[in-house]
Amino acid sequence: MSMIVNPSRRSFIQGAAALAGATALTGFGAAPAFAAGLTVGFIYVGPKDDFGYNQAHAEGAAAVKAMDGVTVIEEENVPETVDCQKTMESMINFDGASLLFPTSFGYFDPHILEVAAKQPGVRFQHAGGMWNADKHPAHVGSYFGYIGMGQYLNGIAAAHATKTKKIGFVAAKPIPQVLLNINSFLLGARSVDPEITCQVIFTGEWSLAVKEAEATNALADQGVDVITCHVDGPKVVIQTAAGRGAFVCGYHADQTALAPEKYLTGAEWNWAKVYTDMVKTTLDGGTIDNFVRGGLADGFIKMSPLGPAVPDAGRNQFEAVKAEIMKGGFAAIKGPLKDNGGNVIAEAGQSFVETDVALESMNYLVEGVVGSLS
Amino acid sequence: MGEGDLGLWTVLLAMIGGAIRVSTPFIFVSLGECLTERSGRINLGLEGTLVFGAMSGYAVAYETSSAWAGVLAAALAGTVFGLFHGWVCKLPRVNDIAIGIALMLLGMGLAFFFGKPYIQPVAPDLPAIPLGFWSSSPQVEAALRVNVLFVLGIALAFFIAWLFRSTRIGLVIRVVGDSSDAARAMGISVDRVRLLATAAGGALAGIGGAYLSLYYPGSWNEGISSGQGLMAVALVIFARWNPVNCIWAALLFGAAGALGPALQSIGISKGYYLSYAAPYVLTLILLIATSSTTRAVRCAPGELSITK
Numbered sequence: 086m087s088m089i090v091n092p093s094r095r096s097f098i099q100g101a102a103a104l105a106g107a108t109a110l111t112g113f114g115a116a117p118a119f120a121a122g123l124t125v126g127f128i129y130v131g132p133k134d135d136f137g138y139n140q141a142h143a144e145g146a147a148a149v150k151a152m153d154g155v156t157v158i159e160e161e162n163v164p165e166t167v168d169c170q171k172t173m174e175s176m177i178n179f180d181g182a183s184l185l186f187p188t189s190f191g192y193f194d195p196h197i198l199e200v201a202a203k204q205p206g207v208r209f210q211h212a213g214g215m216w217n218a219d220k221h222p223a224h225v226g227s228y229f230g231y232i233g234m235g236q237y238l239n240g241i242a243a244a245h246a247t248k249t250k251k252i253g254f255v256a257a258k259p260i261p262q263v264l265l266n267i268n269s270f271l272l273g274a275r276s277v278d279p280e281i282t283c284q285v286i287f288t289g290e291w292s293l294a295v296k297e298a299e300a301t302n303a304l305a306d307q308g309v310d311v312i313t314c315h316v317d318g319p320k321v322v323i324q325t326a327a328g329r330g331a332f333v334c335g336y337h338a339d340q341t342a343l344a345p346e347k348y349l350t351g352a353e354w355n356w357a358k359v360y361t362d363m364v365k366t367t368l369d370g371g372t373i374d375n376f377v378r379g380g381l382a383d384g385f386i387k388m389s390p391l392g393p394a395v396p397d398a399g400r401n402q403f404e405a406v407k408a409e410i411m412k413g414g415f416a417a418i419k420g421p422l423k424d425n426g427g428n429v430i431a432e433a434g435q436s437f438v439e440t441d442v443a444l445e446s447m448n449y450l451v452e453g454v455v456g457s458l459s
Numbered sequence: 460m461g462e463g464d465l466g467l468w469t470v471l472l473a474m475i476g477g478a479i480r481v482s483t484p485f486i487f488v489s490l491g492e493c494l495t496e497r498s499g500r501i502n503l504g505l506e507g508t509l510v511f512g513a514m515s516g517y518a519v520a521y522e523t524s525s526a527w528a529g530v531l532a533a534a535l536a537g538t539v540f541g542l543f544h545g546w547v548c549k550l551p552r553v554n555d556i557a558i559g560i561a562l563m564l565l566g567m568g569l570a571f572f573f574g575k576p577y578i579q580p581v582a583p584d585l586p587a588i589p590l591g592f593w594s595s596s597p598q599v600e601a602a603l604r605v606n607v608l609f610v611l612g613i614a615l616a617f618f619i620a621w622l623f624r625s626t627r628i629g630l631v632i633r634v635v636g637d638s639s640d641a642a643r644a645m646g647i648s649v650d651r652v653r654l655l656a657t658a659a660g661g662a663l664a665g666i667g668g669a670y671l672s673l674y675y676p677g678s679w680n681e682g683i684s685s686g687q688g689l690m691a692v693a694l695v696i697f698a699r700w701n702p703v704n705c706i707w708a709a710l711l712f713g714a715a716g717a718l719g720p721a722l723q724s725i726g727i728s729k730g731y732y733l734s735y736a737a738p739y740v741l742t743l744i745l746l747i748a749t750s751s752t753t754r755a756v757r758c759a760p761g762e763l764s765i766t767k
Contacts, residue, residue, distance in 0.1 A: 132571075132681045134578045162571070162681060286723040287731055294683050296735075298676035299477055299717055303724035306469050306476075306598045321676045324581075328677075329601060343581065457728040 122154035123184060123368055126176035128169060129161040130189035131292050135318035137337040138291075138354075142188045142212070144338075145356025149364050158182060165191030173200045177207055184367055186360070188212045189291075190260060193227075201225050208373065210363065213262065216375060228359060228377035229262070230385035231439040233269040234410050235352025236313070237417045238388055239334035240273020241406055242349040243311040244281055245399025246332045247274075253309035253331075254285040255300045257292075257316045259458040261447040266315050266352075268451045269417045270334075275453060277402065284309055285456035291317040298325045305329035311349070323348070332394055339389045350403070351389035358384045380439055382411045414438050424449035425456075469598060470721045476602030477717020478710045479609060480675045484509065484667040484684075485709035486612035488691035490619060491663030493702050495541075496695055497623065498656035499636035499649075499762030500548060503559030505664040506688025507566020508540045512668025514570035514577065517679035520669075521582035529582065530608070530669045537665020538658050540566060545654035563688070570681075577679050585674040608670050612706075615663075619702040632656055636760035664688065690738075697742060699758040712738050 125146075133143035139161065150157040158180050163169045169192050176182040183206065187197055190213040197209050201222055209225045216227035243252045252274055254267050271283035284307060286300040297314070301322050304312055312326040313334035320343060326333045327344035335341070335351020363373050379385035388407065391400055409415055416438045420431030430449060431437065437444055450456055488505050495502045512533035520529025544562055548555045588610070591603030623629035635642045635652045642649050667687070672679045694712065698704035715738040722734050 132575075132578060134575070135680060136579065284724060284726075285728075286720050287728075288720075289732055289735055292680075292682040293685055294676045294678070294680065295481060295671075295685055295687075295716070296720065299481065300720040300723075302476065302480070302601065303473055303717075303720040306473055306601065306721075307724045318680055318682070320678050320680065324678060325676060330597075455726050455728070456723065459730065459732070 122156060123364065124156045124158065124176075124180055124182040125149055125364060126173070126180065126182035126185045127157065127159045128163050128172055128176075128185070128187040128189070128192065129159070130163060130165060130191075131161065131317045133159065133161045135292075136320040136340060136343070137316070137318040139188070139317060141337050141354035142186070142356055145354075145360040146186075148357035149360045152361060152364060152368075154368060155364055156180075163189075165189055165196070167196070170196045170200050173197070173209075177204055182207070184208045184210070184364065186210050186212070190215075190262070197225060198222075208367070210373065218375065223375065226373055226375040226377065228363075229445075230354060230359075230383075231378065231380035232262075232352050232354065232386050233265040233417060233444070234380050234415065234439055235386050235388060236266040236269040236334075236336075237273035237276075238403060238407055238410075239313055239336075239350060239352055240270040240275075241277055241403050242391065242395050242399055243270070243313070243332070243334055244274035244277035245396055245402070246349055246394055247281065247311045249308045249310050250278065250281045251307065251309045252281060252283050252311040253301075253304035253307075253313075254283055254454075254456075255297055255304070255312065255314040255316060255322050256285055256287050257290060259287060261445055263315045264447045264450060264458075265444055266336075267454055267456075268447070268449075270313060271451060271453050272417050273406075276406075277399075281453070283454045285450065285454055287456070288316065294321045297321045301325040302329065305331055335389050341389055341392065346393065348389070348392040349395050350391050353387050353389060355384055355387045378440065380410070381407065382413055410439070414440075416441075418444065418451075423452045425452050425454050427452075467725075469725060470718070472598055472602050473721035473724070474714040474717050477721070478714035479602070479605055480713065481716050482709040482713030483606060483609045483612055483670045483675070484687045485691050485694060485712055486609070486616065486706060487667030487670065488664045488688050489694040489698065489705040489709060490612070490616055490702055491537075491660035491667070492692050492695045493660075493698070493700055493705055494619060494632070494663070495653075495657045495660035496763060497636045497700055497760050498632045498653045499639065499760050500545075500555050500653050500657060501559060501692075501763060502541070502544050502562075502657055502660055503556055503689075503692060504540065504544055504562030504566060505559075505660070505692065506684065506686065507563035507570075508537045508661050508664040509566075509668040509671070509688035510684050511540065511566040511570040512537050512665030513672035513683050514574040514668075514679055516665070516669030517582050517672035518574070518577045520673055521577060521580050524583055526583045526585045526673050529673055530585070530666055533665040533669035534662040535665070537661040537663065537668070539661070540665070541658035541661020542654065544661065545650075545657035548657075549650045549654065574679055574681070578681075581678070582673065584677055585670070587674070606670070606674050608666065608674065616702045616706045623702070633760075636762050639762055664691075667691075693742065696759075697746060700760065701758070711741065715741050 127146040129139040131139045133139050193211045193215045274281040288296045311332040314322040323333045323340045323343045327347040341348045416436035419436035421433040422431040515536040516529035516533035519532035520526045587604045587606045591600035639649045694708040698708045719734040
């Protein structure tokens with residue numbers, strides 16, 4: 086709907102407010118005053134309290150808000166269209182933001198790149214792995230976490246809870262981060278029981294409540310009894326799955342409260358640490374690295390507390406593997422491994438550790454995942 | 460192959476289940492729109508009414524711990540939106556389509572604004588009737604869990620059809636919709652009839668919204684409606700302004716929507732973007748097949764601004 090509004094609502098409201106304020110206080114001609122210190126802008130693709138992706142980022146932004154000398158501005162429900170360019174421009178031009186966190190994957194190309202070309206003095210930090218030193222400007226950076234490891238741990242908990250040996254995944258779009266999560270979920274489960282298969286259903290969009298519910302029901306109809314997801318707001322999937330009697334693994338944020346009996350564990354973001362570190366670097370006059378990554382050990386991600394349905398054997402294995410991952414250098418994708426079309430992904434002895442950049446261009450589903458990319 | 464048979468059966472079952480689960484909002488919104496359009500006015504704002512109904516229904520259900528109170532609140536909110544539309548359209552030189560679009564944006568904006576605190580809490584669900592109790596298969600049981608509102612919607616469609624066919628009220632609505640001059644000659648207040656028809660239509664759309672947030676998918680968030688309110692308006696044309704046809708149109712749409720996930724779940728996953736487009740392709744095919752190059756849209760109320 087916001088596509089109809091032109092220019093963006095934000096710039097209109099702020100323009101109007103600035104005009105009204107200027108007229109009331111000092112008469113015409115006064116420019117809107119920028120807050121002293123650093124102004125940081127956060128842009129979300131959905132509502133910032135969605136029990137999921139955007140909430141995780143907004144919790145990080147809330148931690149930044151508590152810092153001294155920092156003003157935080159936020160805008161939610163900004164689609165991955167030219168709208169997000171308008172939002173970035175208005176945050177820069179009206180609010181004086183000099184550090185921006187456009188948090189959605191689809192904001193990068195072309196939107197961030199276009200605005201960045203016009204705004205050399207502003208720092209753009211994009212969540213997701215698309216920045217490339219050869220192609221993209223130095224005042225744009227990317228950051229992300231190895232949350233696939235969290236899905237690997239989800240898979241271990243799932244393997245100990247499933248009775249039908251069929252686990253399921255409701256996924257939004259077949260982009261590398263989502264594929265890594267699906268593959269990690271299955272490989273975690275197969276590390277416990279190699280007979281387990283994972284059924285994936287793509288909904289095609291980050292947030293489509295009815296389709297997510299239909300996908301969850303379709304999985305349950307096939308006898309899938311543990312379900313996780315990678316959509317922006319997991320609330321619908323978690324509630325629908327629990328309603329059908331399936332166990333659930335969470336994603337993005339802690340969803341224990343939605344299904345306390347059925348919730349096994351969940352892979353959560355911990356952006357508060359990442360964001361406060363980056364803002365602190367900027368305040369101290371430093372430059373944020375263009376390529377920031379971290380996993381469980383770095384505090385970028387964390388796991389929800391294990392639920393009551395995970396048996397003791399599962400608890401022990403979960404904790405042991407988690408400790409192993411915390412040491413660093415853990416590889417979920419390791420040979421011998423084929424994709425679900427029979428092509429070799431890794432020879433015996435070959436492995437891709439969690440920090441391997443090759444994983445960020447993943448374009449396959451591993452053997453045992455039922456589904457295809459298009 | 461035995462397993463393949465089972466797979467196709469589950470797709471069929473999923474489509475039946477999907478039709479029952481997904482169609483209810485379509486039924487209510489299209490019945491509401493049908494009522495309004497038969498009185499000669501188009502309310503394109505029902506998408507906004509649906510979203511606001513979803514929000515207010517969820518909020519009230521959460522605050523009062525009663526899902527039915529939520530449905531009532533959604534109906535009331537829808538009535539207010541309908542009354543507003545009807546009242547503005549009464550003013551001279553006001554275009555009902557433009558007002559509808561404005562109200563659609565307003566309803567969604569207000570719902571997002573007031574709905575913020577209710578995204579996180581969990582409100583009580585509407586009860587369902589387990590019509591699949593006879594089956595030992597959990598799939599059949601799940602597919603045949605029928606919500607009370609679904610049954611109510613079907614009953615309402617037959618009621619409205621009877622209303623149009625056999626009652627004086629129905630006759631008045633039809634006359635106003637087909638010829639306002641004739642209605643005035645009969646001494647009927649055209650504006651008042653349209654005001655009431657739009658209000659009733661809004662109430663039904665509000666209930667449709669409450670179904671979304673209180674039963675399926677059963678939670679309030681800003682992406683709850685994927686355009687059901689707009690599609691329902693198209694369904695009315697598709698159903699040729701006949702309330703009973705609205706049921707079939709809604710069921711067909713629900714079933715077609717369930718096709719994509721069901722096919723992926725049995726492993727037919729190539730081209731899922733295409734199977735997701737199935738409802739729209741189906742609508743196009745049916746509209747083309749039933750269209751005519753020589754006549755205006757059949758059965759359309761004469762006073763509708765799109766067909767005039």
